[in-house]
Structure formats: C-alpha cells, structure tokens
Amino acid sequence: MYKIILNVSILSLCFMASCRQNTRGQAAESGVKSGVESGAGSLFLADPTIFLDSGTYYLYGTGSPEGFRVYTSGDLVHWSIPAQDSLALRKGESYGEKGFWAPQVFCHNGQYYMAYTANENIAIAVSSHPAGPFRQDTLAPIKAPTRQIDPYVFFDDDGKVYLYHVRLADGNRIFVAEMTGDLMAVKEETVKECIVAASGWENTQKADWTVAEGPTVLKRNGLYYLFYSANDFRNVDYAVGYAVARSPFGPWEKTADSPIISRHTIGCNGTGHGDFFRDKNGDRKYVFHTHYSGAAVSPRRTAVISADFIPGQGRETDGMQTDAKTLFFPEANEKE
Numbered sequence: 001m002y003k004i005i006l007n008v009s010i011l012s013l014c015f016m017a018s019c020r021q022n023t024r025g026q027a028a029e030s031g032v033k034s035g036v037e038s039g040a041g042s043l044f045l046a047d048p049t050i051f052l053d054s055g056t057y058y059l060y061g062t063g064s065p066e067g068f069r070v071y072t073s074g075d076l077v078h079w080s081i082p083a084q085d086s087l088a089l090r091k092g093e094s095y096g097e098k099g100f101w102a103p104q105v106f107c108h109n110g111q112y113y114m115a116y117t118a119n120e121n122i123a124i125a126v127s128s129h130p131a132g133p134f135r136q137d138t139l140a141p142i143k144a145p146t147r148q149i150d151p152y153v154f155f156d157d158d159g160k161v162y163l164y165h166v167r168l169a170d171g172n173r174i175f176v177a178e179m180t181g182d183l184m185a186v187k188e189e190t191v192k193e194c195i196v197a198a199s200g201w202e203n204t205q206k207a208d209w210t211v212a213e214g215p216t217v218l219k220r221n222g223l224y225y226l227f228y229s230a231n232d233f234r235n236v237d238y239a240v241g242y243a244v245a246r247s248p249f250g251p252w253e254k255t256a257d258s259p260i261i262s263r264h265t266i267g268c269n270g271t272g273h274g275d276f277f278r279d280k281n282g283d284r285k286y287v288f289h290t291h292y293s294g295a296a297v298s299p300r301r302t303a304v305i306s307a308d309f310i311p312g313q314g315r316e317t318d319g320m321q322t323d324a325k326t327l328f329f330p331e332a333n334e335k336e
Helices: none
Strands: 046-053 056-062 067-073 087-090 101-108 111-118 121-127 148-155 161-168 172-178 192-195 212-220 223-230 239-245 272-278 284-290 301-310 319-328
Touching: 046 101, 046 301, 056 101, 087 111, 101 148, 111 148, 121 148, 148 212, 161 212, 172 212, 192 212, 192 223, 212 272, 223 272, 239 272
Parallel strands: 046 272
Antiparallel strands: 046 056, 046 284, 056 067, 067 087, 101 111, 111 121, 148 161, 161 172, 172 192, 212 223, 223 239, 272 284, 284 301, 301 319
16 A cells, blocks of 8 residues: 555544534634534535636535525635526436435536436536526437446546546446546546455455445646545445556555544544545635434534645655544525
8 A cells, every 4th residue: 555644633522423513613614613503504514626717606516306506605615506597407407316325516618517316326417507497409428338336437637538437337436437528428448446445444344245436636736636425325435546557547555544534533423425625715615514413324424624735745646634623614695
C-alpha cells in the first residue's frame, strides 16, 4: 500500500450515539460559524454535491421521488429554494420513474450537465442554467449490460473523459470507462473494475454483498486519487476512504490511512457519499451526508467539512487532510 500521511482533527467529546448536538467551529467562509441545531432548518439531502457558478453555490442530492431538488446559497451555510422551481430535474422531462439518486453537476462547452441515477441506471441531462431544468431530448439511460449507479464524470488533462460509476454485480463495485465525445455513452470495451470492498473498515458487518460506492476522483501531480464510501449506507460505519493510481484505469492501491471520514473522526454515524468542491476562496471542501441520529438513519443530513491534500514529505503520494472542527450542517431557509 502507499504510505499516506493523514492529519485529522478530532472533535472532543463528539463521538456519541447521535450527532444531533451543536458542533461549533469556523466554517468555509470568513466569519461564518459552523454547526446548527438538528431539526428545524437542517437540510436533508443524501449523496449531495455542491456546484459553484458565478458566485452562487448550488446544492443537489438524493431526497425527492420526483427528481432532484436544488438549493442556492451565497455563504454555504444558509440555503434557499430558487423561486422559479424547487426541482432542477423533474420526472418526465428526463429519464427515470423512481430512485433518483446521487447527482453530479458540471459545466462543459457552455452547457450544464447533470449525471445521475434513476431506475438503477445512469443518465445524463442538459440545461442552460445550473438551477435547471435539466432535460433530455430522448429519455434514455447510458446503455450497460448490468444495473449501475453513482456516476462521477472526470475530465482528464489530455481531453479524455471518464465515467466512474458503480455496477451492481456480486456487490457494489466501482468501475471506470472512457466516455464518447457527446458524453451520452461509454466505450464499453474500455470498462475496467477499480475498487471492490474487502474487509476491515470496508466491511465491518462482514456482509456477503460488499459495498464500495459514491466515487469521486481528483488528480494531483500526475496521480489519480479515487475517493469512495464503503459499507451499506445504513451501517453506522459507513465511511470515506481512498485509493491511488498512476492511470485513470488503475491499478488502484488502497491507502493505509483510510477511512479519512468516519464516525470515529467526526462523531456522527453513517458518514459518506459526497463530493469535493472549492469555495469562493479557493479552499477545498467535501460535502456528504450523515445519519439523522444515533438511532435513526433517515432522513440523512447534509454536512460540509474542510479537506485538502498535504505533502507526502518525501513520499510519492500526498495525503488527504480533513479537520473536524470545520464540520457544519447547512441550514434550509424559505424560498428566495
């Protein structure tokens, strides 16, 4: 395994049966306090992603049977539903009848794209605005020989585009494939398996059907870092780890310091399935979900934490640092 350095600050007295207490500390933006009281005002989007465009943050995630809700914010803490519509993608205007999960939004060639899961398939819809509406001319998923979920579209330096995703076959397993130029299909001959959950932190319940899901990929100094969540999302030990490779196809070496986000590091159960983004100051953040409480999984709460690489101090690879003191739970407000 690669030897990775990790420096995770632990919240004192935070590891309890529930994470519904206040967690106070400095958040992403200057002058913003982290932590909110659970209950009224909390945001409940699972598998979340945050996209920054023209000074406005857009938040999407799993939470509606009708599609994907969108919230907007100027400071990452206070979020509102846009006045025009609460759904960025609506059932009937794009592929899918149920199971709207795990969206990713990105801008490419002047258009906004949403990659998402529905009907345990992956689809991509397009919009002229990050708030939507995201639609398809022809309602159809990306073709695949098996069920697949949790898309992450990665643009490499050489212009090639890859779809990291989860295929449901003898477990939730992470795969990658090169995409076609229009981003509406993959080159099936390029499909390659990346991550299979094994033992230890990845399978604390020793389940026969192991789970590795929610991939996100970052590239740094010529190396690829694949972040993923392991264990069933209902497990209190749902957590985030990562692996490193010299190619977008792998082979991937799991890091010895994983998991980097777990109930042991931030004091909340069921921590995982998120996405990296940069705030207005250029600082890297990770948005993810936690269980509602120590006793209840749902509705899963949206959370944000600061995260960034730290130099490997002579090693080939760098580590990923998170700081539990920066953890906060975004607040939902009324419509703008």
